[in-house]
Amino acid sequence: MKKLINTAQSVVEDALSGMAAAHPSLRVRERVVYRASGPRAGKVGLVSGGGSGHEPLHAGFVGYGMLDAACPGEVFTSPVPDQIIEATRAVDGGAGVLHIVKNYTGDVLNFELAAELCDDVQVASVLVDDDVAVEDSLYTAGRRGTGATLFVEKIAGALAEQGAPLAEVARVAADVDERSRSFGIALTSCTTPAAGKPTFELPDTQVELGIGIHGEPGRRRVPMASARELAAVAMEAVHGDLPLTGDLLVMVNGMGGTPLMELYVVFAEVEAFIRGKGARVSRSLVGNYVTSLDMQGFSVTVCRLDGELTRLWDAPVDTPGLRWGR
Amino acid sequence: MKKLINTAQSVVEDALSGMAAAHPSLRVRERVVYRASGPRAGKVGLVSGGGSGHEPLHAGFVGYGMLDAACPGEVFTSPVPDQIIEATRAVDGGAGVLHIVKNYTGDVLNFELAAELCDDVQVASVLVDDDVAVEDSLYTAGRRGTGATLFVEKIAGALAEQGAPLAEVARVAADVDERSRSFGIALTSCTTPAAGKPTFELPDTQVELGIGIHGEPGRRRVPMASARELAAVAMEAVHGDLPLTGDLLVMVNGMGGTPLMELYVVFAEVEAFIRGKGARVSRSLVGNYVTSLDMQGFSVTVCRLDGELTRLWDAPVDTPGLRWGR
Amino acid sequence: MDTGFFVTWLRDAATRIRLQRDRLTELDAAIGDADHGANLDRGFTEVCKALEDWPPTAPAQALLTAGTTLIRRVGGASGPLYGSAFRAMGKALQDPVTLPGFAAAFEAGVVAVERLGKAAPGDKTMIDALAPASRALTAAVEKGLTPYEAFHRAAVAAEEGSRATIPMRARKGRASYLGERSVGHEDPGAASSALILGALAGVAVKEATKEVD
Amino acid sequence: MDTGFFVTWLRDAATRIRLQRDRLTELDAAIGDADHGANLDRGFTEVCKALEDWPPTAPAQALLTAGTTLIRRVGGASGPLYGSAFRAMGKALQDPVTLPGFAAAFEAGVVAVERLGKAAPGDKTMIDALAPASRALTAAVEKGLTPYEAFHRAAVAAEEGSRATIPMRARKGRASYLGERSVGHEDPGAASSALILGALAGVAVKEATKEVD
Ligand SMILES: Nc1ncnc2c1ncn2[C@@H]1O[C@H](COP(=O)(O)OP(=O)(O)O)[C@@H](O)[C@H]1O
Ligand SMILES: Nc1ncnc2c1ncn2[C@@H]1O[C@H](COP(=O)(O)OP(=O)(O)O)[C@@H](O)[C@H]1O
Ligand SMILES: [Mg+2]
Numbered sequence A, B: 001m002k003k004l005i006n007t008a009q010s011v012v013e014d015a016l017s018g019m020a021a022a023h024p025s026l027r028v029r030e031r032v033v034y035r036a037s038g039p040r041a042g043k044v045g046l047v048s049g050g051g052s053g054h055e056p057l058h059a060g061f062v063g064y065g066m067l068d069a070a071c072p073g074e075v076f077t078s079p080v081p082d083q084i085i086e087a088t089r090a091v092d093g094g095a096g097v098l099h100i101v102k103n104y105t106g107d108v109l110n111f112e113l114a115a116e117l118c119d120d121v122q123v124a125s126v127l128v129d130d131d132v133a134v135e136d137s138l139y140t141a142g143r144r145g146t147g148a149t150l151f152v153e154k155i156a157g158a159l160a161e162q163g164a165p166l167a168e169v170a171r172v173a174a175d176v177d178e179r180s181r182s183f184g185i186a187l188t189s190c191t192t193p194a195a196g197k198p199t200f201e202l203p204d205t206q207v208e209l210g211i212g213i214h215g216e217p218g219r220r221r222v223p224m225a226s227a228r229e230l231a232a233v234a235m236e237a238v239h240g241d242l243p244l245t246g247d248l249l250v251m252v253n254g255m256g257g258t259p260l261m262e263l264y265v266v267f268a269e270v271e272a273f274i275r276g277k278g279a280r281v282s283r284s285l286v287g288n289y290v291t292s293l294d295m296q297g298f299s300v301t302v303c304r305l306d307g308e309l310t311r312l313w314d315a316p317v318d319t320p321g322l323r324w325g326r
Numbered sequence C, D: 001m002d003t004g005f006f007v008t009w010l011r012d013a014a015t016r017i018r019l020q021r022d023r024l025t026e027l028d029a030a031i032g033d034a035d036h037g038a039n040l041d042r043g044f045t046e047v048c049k050a051l052e053d054w055p056p057t058a059p060a061q062a063l064l065t066a067g068t069t070l071i072r073r074v075g076g077a078s079g080p081l082y083g084s085a086f087r088a089m090g091k092a093l094q095d096p097v098t099l100p101g102f103a104a105a106f107e108a109g110v111v112a113v114e115r116l117g118k119a120a121p122g123d124k125t126m127i128d129a130l131a132p133a134s135r136a137l138t139a140a141v142e143k144g145l146t147p148y149e150a151f152h153r154a155a156v157a158a159e160e161g162s163r164a165t166i167p168m169r170a171r172k173g174r175a176s177y178l179g180e181r182s183v184g185h186e187d188p189g190a191a192s193s194a195l196i197l198g199a200l201a202g203v204a205v206k207e208a209t210k211e212v213d
């Protein structure tokens, strides 16, 4: 394993130092990343977080029109309650705080514990669970939260910026999650700094379907295929769960080790697929946004927009990872 | 080799289709990427281009405040004169066109041929040659153009947007190049779609110093080291050629396969190094901007700013790959 | 079983986890995200530090310190789960500690995990090691066995319980995402639970030997 | 040497390049960017198409079409260089084509490459295959050899010239970035030049055989 790190133990700390040095708009304190501008009175605060290794998610989405604070855990390990409590208290501008939580046992438990201990702040919480590769049944921990997290953070962030009350921000955040679905495909495993070797072995002839963002193996392996075929597999999985109609927000997301050129190749296929179903890509995002360390592969996330959500998506955002209109 | 492509032959075409579908602000026609808004009368047009595989460079930098057109060649192969001629004629708003050319034999020759054949348009040209890994002597083709290309495109783009005349835009572009230096380090080789296997073999214990952005092997190999040590190697090389003083624009750039988390780790070290020399990181960029397909590794590019260049760097830019202030 | 006993237990658990760190990570790589070894190593290292910084004056305090530290330092699923287990155990533990008292407190810890994680035996989680261990303790109490014998049986039950997760299909935690593919692998949390109970038995041996001295 | 001769030459060159595509790419991987095989294959495939779409009516026209197509379709360093070589050769070629005329035109092509690329013999480029080939042609003319003999000697000279690039240190093109590390590898452009001259000799054999029939 070769990684640009000092030690496996210090990688999260070191990366946060780099973020702080690179972005004067951020303030990093005790493993929480805040807007340097601080909380705004009367604005609902947005706090998210999760394991590190998914950059720019979440810390890269702290800023105007998106998050107020992000709590990065160790690599692939959800943050501890202390971080979340600190963040929640710090960003409360009196209008309460929304926790945006990806649906993993660890994230859920730690955010729950934190919320319980923040009884001085009005806290609401939205669970993101968009990954159709996971059956949502009694026999699983429920769907994983992946790409839709970005959509929820962006749209809820825009609404909060406009001064909407906590209940409304929470409702729209949950609505975005309900309207969103994802599916991911890996060409290679990631390698965590601590383990020092690939989480799974995948031969050069196979791909792993239905992967998450933590190097968890997927549901099954199939022979490597063309971008067109792989895009179709992902899109059929999404379409089978949430029929593609109307105006869609579509993200073709790289897992961290996939170059942009290839993501554009995939996007062309995804867009053609969607057109073939009679729906329309109305807004889109192509790039490495919700990553899994150095994994090669992609995920597609689709959200069924309406006028209001489109307006909120288009609203100005100014973060290291996502920026427009400002 | 596993890549998200349809065929090695169609990869550039397919990626351009994806870009066109993803970015309504762009128009792709005959292998040239334009601003959809077309040329602006009286504004100097900016045309750049080069081999594909460096995304978002160059096509991702087409838009307000940066390029007017980009000419992507095949993977790692400079574009042909036809593309450049088309682009040059199309973006001329009557004030002439600046060609921004990375210093590679192929790019230089093809842009020269194109310029000769565009005698109906006033063309100036700037050569970017920032890579200190290459000796600039009679015995080489001169320094390579790498990361500084982004700086030149951004700053010249801002100046052109403000209505400066061609000679002035060309002068400042050359000035940015003169004030900029880069050095790159690879942890892995890239794999071109056409070759289907890594361009060079690099053992798990070694890194390649002084690499370019085309999978060219570097000047020498050394044992793998910490982010701190590798950052110091790169920065000493830069500092040895252009002493680090004053206010600096600093980019820590990923080669395409390196996750953002690691780039932030490197940036922290680079920033500390610069502080140690008594200089200051005044503006910065951390991310995958001038890439080499799926290569893992990084490059650092430093530009000595002055007030005017800082103002131009800060000016609004609105492209798929770089966006702020608008 | 005095405060020193509990401190030694936690320290020995930390050592065993440190030594088995890579195995735990590999188990987690197969059906999870390859961080269980790092998570618990980090957590128990912090527990040892906390026990030095705030030396407990009672057994319950040692467990509460351990639980709070795990919750505050680990993250992930295992942090809150193990943390809550130790905290619940600490809250339930009566001074002086008797074997029946220990068994009851341990069961309170297991119940806390079940409640927080909403998992049941057979779901392929740490519960599948912890619950059999708890049953073994209760049975040992009923049979009037010595602490050493009781802890030894609990450790064996946890070991067996952990191995019994191999053919199970996961229904909770990250491994549940794999569906059928989770079958054939030992659950990392069950394996770490077995280590912690192994440490318990080990400390009891030391104690027993000490008494002989 | 009629128009058909030149068309056959270019087509055979295309075939040889197609067959040696991977070798050219590997040579370029060692000291360049691993695209020389793809570049020339793409270029000469386009040349063959162009020769079908616009069948040349004179030898010079065949060379001009080839040169223009290479410039318009290849890109990179080799596109303009080979393109200019064929165009310069076409411009210099007199109809009907004699061996002295061919040799003079070929030299014009080499000069065009030298002028455009500002490289000299010994810089480890295609020049190191093309220049010896040109010298061999001129010498053959002076000795009054047959075209077949002349082209054969030119091909051998190009081969030897290409192999002679192995110990050279590159001073032009991408390979120059490697400095000392460029030593020990054959230059891909020199190797492709040898292929093109090999095709020339091959076509001359065919012609010679035809005359015998
Ligand atoms: N709902 C649950 N109830 C009980 N134990 C659980 C539950 N979810 C996960 N676990 C345990 O946690 C272990 C994983 O811990 P760890 O890898 O540290 O956390 P994470 O899954 O967040 O990466 C699993 O092997 C399992 O034993
Ligand atoms: N300045 C030059 N003069 C002559 N030949 C050159 C020059 N630069 C490069 N070449 C030739 O071009 C070859 C490389 O061609 P190719 O790989 O297709 O282009 P690129 O270097 O742009 O990738 C080299 O092997 C060399 O023979
Ligand atoms: Mg984890």
Ligand SMILES: [Mg+2]
Binding pocket: B051, B075, B076, B077, B078, B106, D033, D035, D076, D077
């Ligand atoms: Mg090339």
Ligand SMILES: [Mg+2]
Binding pocket: C028, C032, C033, C034, C035, C036, C076, C174
């Ligand atoms: Mg885990």
Ligand SMILES: [Mg+2]
Binding pocket: D028, D032, D033, D034, D035, D036, D076, D174
């Ligand atoms: Mg090449």
